[in-house]
Amino acid sequence: MTPLVSLRGLTRRFGGLTAVNGLSFDIVEGEVVGLLGPNGSGKTTALNMISGALKPSAGEISLRGEAIGGLSPHRVARKGVARTFQLVRILPSLTVIDNVVAALAFRSAPLWGDAARAEAEALLARVGLAGRGHEAAVQLTYIDQKRVELARALATKPSLLLLDEWLAGLNPTELRTGIDLIGSLRDGGMTILLVEHVMDAVRALCGRCIVMNAGTRIADGETGAVLKDPEVIRAYLGTDHA
Amino acid sequence: MKTIIGFAVAAIAFGLLALAPFYLDAYGIGLLIGMTGYVTLASAWGLFSGRTGYVSLATVAFFGIGAYAVAALNETLPYPVILLVAAGIGLVVALIVGLATLRLAGVYFVIFTFGLAELIRQLVTWFETTVTGTLGRYIFLPLGPEHIYWQLLALCAVTLLITWWVDRSRLGMALRVIADDEVVASHIGIDIARTKIALFVISAVLITLVGAIQAPRWTYVEPAIVFNPTVSFLTLIMALLGGAARLWGPALGAIPLFILFEWLSANFPNHYSILLGLLFIVIVFLLPRGVVGLLERLRAPSAPLDQAAGTSAPAQGKAASQEVRG
Ligand SMILES: Nc1ncnc2c1ncn2[C@@H]1O[C@H](COP(=O)(O)OP(=O)(O)OP(=O)(O)O)[C@@H](O)[C@H]1O
Ligand SMILES: [Mg+2]
Numbered sequence: 403m404t405p406l407v408s409l410r411g412l413t414r415r416f417g418g419l420t421a422v423n424g425l426s427f428d429i430v431e432g433e434v435v436g437l438l439g440p441n442g443s444g445k446t447t448a449l450n451m452i453s454g455a456l457k458p459s460a461g462e463i464s465l466r467g468e469a470i471g472g473l474s475p476h477r478v479a480r481k482g483v484a485r486t487f488q489l490v491r492i493l494p495s496l497t498v499i500d501n502v503v504a505a506l507a508f509r510s511a512p513l514w515g516d517a518a519r520a521e522a523e524a525l526l527a528r529v530g531l532a533g534r535g536h537e538a539a540v541q542l543t544y545i546d547q548k549r550v551e552l553a554r555a556l557a558t559k560p561s562l563l564l565l566d567e568w569l570a571g572l573n574p575t576e577l578r579t580g581i582d583l584i585g586s587l588r589d590g591g592m593t594i595l596l597v598e599h600v601m602d603a604v605r606a607l608c609g610r611c612i613v614m615n616a617g618t619r620i621a622d623g624e625t626g627a628v629l630k631d632p633e634v635i636r637a638y639l640g641t642d643h644a
Numbered sequence: 645m646k647t648i649i650g651f652a653v654a655a656i657a658f659g660l661l662a663l664a665p666f667y668l669d670a671y672g673i674g675l676l677i678g679m680t681g682y683v684t685l686a687s688a689w690g691l692f693s694g695r696t697g698y699v700s701l702a703t704v705a706f707f708g709i710g711a712y713a714v715a716a717l718n719e720t721l722p723y724p725v726i727l728l729v730a731a732g733i734g735l736v737v738a739l740i741v742g743l744a745t746l747r748l749a750g751v752y753f754v755i756f757t758f759g760l761a762e763l764i765r766q767l768v769t770w771f772e773t774t775v776t777g778t779l780g781r782y783i784f785l786p787l788g789p790e791h792i793y794w795q796l797l798a799l800c801a802v803t804l805l806i807t808w809w810v811d812r813s814r815l816g817m818a819l820r821v822i823a824d825d826e827v828v829a830s831h832i833g834i835d836i837a838r839t840k841i842a843l844f845v846i847s848a849v850l851i852t853l854v855g856a857i858q859a860p861r862w863t864y865v866e867p868a869i870v871f872n873p874t875v876s877f878l879t880l881i882m883a884l885l886g887g888a889a890r891l892w893g894p895a896l897g898a899i900p901l902f903i904l905f906e907w908l909s910a911n912f913p914n915h916y917s918i919l920l921g922l923l924f925i926v927i928v929f930l931l932p933r934g935v936v937g938l939l940e941r942l943r944a945p946s947a948p949l950d951q952a953a954g955t956s957a958p959a960q961g962k963a964a965s966q967e968v969r970g
Pocket of ligand 2 (some may be wrong): 445447488552566
């Protein structure tokens with residue numbers, strides 16, 4: 403069975419700094435994989451290369467066997483890769499529903515007009531924003547903006563969803579809700595690569611974890627085992643999360 | 645319902661305007677031609693620059709291409725074919741310019757477009773003097789001023805219709821998303837380059853046609869006349885005054901300013917340029933979002949800021965320069 407996405411020797415340099423160094427792994431359809439690592443270990447850079455935001459300095463990315471490394475983000479998006487951003491990015495001048503309609507309008511099987519509005523309402527309901535479509539997106543609370551961002555990502559009908567610390571900055575109640583929401587996506591069969599520092603979320607959601615340190619992969623395996631790995635613990639020592 | 649009423653009102657207004665030549669003398673028709681020309685130029689300019697934030701000074705490049713194409717071809721081809729050829733040339737030049745300027749943002753784009761207009765003027769001048777050996781050309785077309793006026797009026801209506809359609813289409817949505825955040829735009833599947841080029845080309849072809857249709861007004865045409873950079877500046881200031889990102893904004897700016905400019909050039913021919921410059925500064929200072937923006941702000945003071953008008957554009961430049969990592 404070909405993996406849904408596969409990275410081979412993925413590398414990205416910024417001047418003299420190698421942010422991601424020879425990263426390789428596969429994700430099969432339906433997997434929810436955690437991508438962990440201390441600050442600055444290259445997680446976001448890896449996500450940026452997969453989504454097309456950054457061109458790899460070396461290495462290959464393939465989606466269902468098709469090379470997508472170095473394609474521009476709109477091409478990658480239309481092939482079925484969606485993402486959220488570490489710092490939430492909503493479209494500030496649009497309403498909540500238009501934030502989602504915008505994504506429906508440009509996916510590979512686009513929706514527009516009434517069909518798009520109906521689908522957008524359904525997606526908003528799915529992330530817990532039922533009936534709030536008319537509100538101005540900028541005026542939403544932080545977690546609701548994150549919900550909009552997730553609904554927007556789902557609107558592209560992704561086969562791979564990249565979440566960059568989507569749960570960061572939520573209070574304990576919101577965190578519970580957030581974990582349940584991602585859990586429901588997982589139960590619906592969505593393939594997710596989840597960059598996360600919140601270990602409770604990783605344990606609850608990810609069957610498998612990949613850990614990076616200084617741009618390289620230092621562990622890859624079943625979540626419980628990986629989190630006990632002495633090298634992983636060492637990498638995390640001195641950072642403020644457990 | 646609102647849309648139907650809007651269409652009905654616009655149709656009646658254009659119908660009445662079309663009757664104007666039957667009641668006006670030659671001078672009056674001349675004024676209407678100039679005004680309709682500038683309403684169309686400003687609207688076409690706003691269609692691209694008002695919606696993308698890319699301030700273009702290439703207006704006269706395309707206007708001049710249209711006018712000069714008519715001058716160069718008026719003795720060899722039937723008039724409708726000349727218009728088509730002119731539009732075709734405008735389209736090709738716009739495509740090339742669009743592809744070449746993709747990576748230019750902000751002031752670099754402004755300078756490029758200004759340079760483009762000058763470059764094309766110099767090229768045409770060089771070609772005429774060294775290859776064809778002429779300094780100017782005569783246009784002999786059996787078109788009365790009222791015919792020119794009706795054509796312009798039709799082009800104006802088409803420009804407004806296209807703008808109306810763009811704002812409701814996926815293309816318009818793409819533009820709003822791009823103006824908000826180019827990173828998000830590209831990550832939801834929007835081809836930013838293609839969107840901008842598509843709009844630039846539509847706008848440029850409309851501008852080219854204004855030049856082509858107005859050309860027979862001059863019986864004698866030379867590059868310095870049809871590639872006069874003042875046309876670019878007037879268009880820009882009119883669109884900004886009215887609100888470049890709105891359907892009726894550029895028209896609202898163009899009508900009073902055209903009348904004012906006519907009056908100024910008739911009464912203060914020697915100080916015309918200075919007054920123009922002053923006016924430019926005042927408008928940009930007092931109404932950065934245009935008259936329509938001002939009206940909207942007065943009506944709904946707490947509404948979220950909508951898309952920026954031409955000048956305050958770099959909303960999108962700012963988002964684009966932010967790192968994706970956030
Ligand atoms: N656009 C860029 N230009 C230069 N250096 C960059 C750029 N993006 C990332 N880096 C550097 O690359 C390294 C990896 O950064 P990255 O954002 O991928 O880390 P991360 O694992 O996502 O960290 P965090 O947990 O803090 O989000 C860091 O040293 C960072 O400063
Ligand atoms: Mg990061």
